[in-house]
Amino acid sequence: MRLLLVEDDTLLGRGLVAGLGQSGFAVDWVRDGEDADSALATTTYDAVVLDLGLPGMDGISLLKHRRAAGDKTPVLVLTARDTIAERVSGLDAGSDDYMIKPFDLEELQARLRALLRRSRVEPYRSSPWSCHLDPAAHSVTLDGAPVTLSNREFAVLQGLMMHAGRVLSRSQLEEQLYGWGEEIDSNAVEVHVHNLRRKLFPDVIRTLRGVGYIVPAQP
Numbered sequence: 078m079r080l081l082l083v084e085d086d087t088l089l090g091r092g093l094v095a096g097l098g099q100s101g102f103a104v105d106w107v108r109d110g111e112d113a114d115s116a117l118a119t120t121t122y123d124a125v126v127l128d129l130g131l132p133g134m135d136g137i138s139l140l141k142h143r144r145a146a147g148d149k150t151p152v153l154v155l156t157a158r159d160t161i162a163e164r165v166s167g168l169d170a171g172s173d174d175y176m177i178k179p180f181d182l183e184e185l186q187a188r189l190r191a192l193l194r195r196s197r198v199e200p201y202r203s204s205p206w207s208c209h210l211d212p213a214a215h216s217v218t219l220d221g222a223p224v225t226l227s228n229r230e231f232a233v234l235q236g237l238m239m240h241a242g243r244v245l246s247r248s249q250l251e252e253q254l255y256g257w258g259e260e261i262d263s264n265a266v267e268v269h270v271h272n273l274r275r276k277l278f279p280d281v282i283r284t285l286r287g288v289g290y291i292v293p294a295q296p
């Protein structure tokens with residue numbers, strides 16, 4: 078899952094990149110509204126964590142601008158100012174949730190999972206086995222039995238299941254796994270796919286040689 082973090086506070090930004098990274102999110106971090114706008118215009122994110130008090134274009138203006146442009150990416154607003162007026166203006170501008178600073182990292186992770194659950198991931202089933210992925214609980218079951226996946230294996234499977242029936246190239250899957258500036262192992266995706274086939278069932282992910290990977294759509 079790829080997140081855009083918009084936060085001008087360096088200490089908080091670093092903490093969030095590390096904390097969210099540990100729970101399996103690929104995090105791109107920008108420090109102002111203009112950079113956030115360019116990032117959102119060029120990259121597909123699963124969610125945005127948006128501070129409202131930013132230098133230059135503030136968070137509310139950015140949000141209104143993106144919503145007016147048809148951007149439906151779920152947005153969780155962070156605000157230091159605990160006023161009803163600001164919360165209401167954030168929600169009016171099109172945010173999906175908000176948290177008041179200071180906040181607890183675990184609560185932020187839980188809220189993000191809830192946002193993602195509301196966005197678009199459908200359970201995936203394949204006969205004769207039944208594989209079910211729950212983005213909110215960050216869990217996968219096969220025939221009802223829990224399967225233990227690493228954060229990155231989960232991210233690859235979720236990326237493919239969200240786009241079931243469509244081929245994703247290796248670089249599109251890498252986008253699900255890595256934030257900006259993170260070093261990418263050249264065969265990481267192949268390794269994760271291999272492990273997923275071993276832990277689930279061999280046909281869950283098909284390879285289209287030279288093109289990418291696909292999870293077949295539901296019949």
Ligand code: CA
Pocket residue numbers: 084085086128129130131
């Ligand atoms: Ca700020």
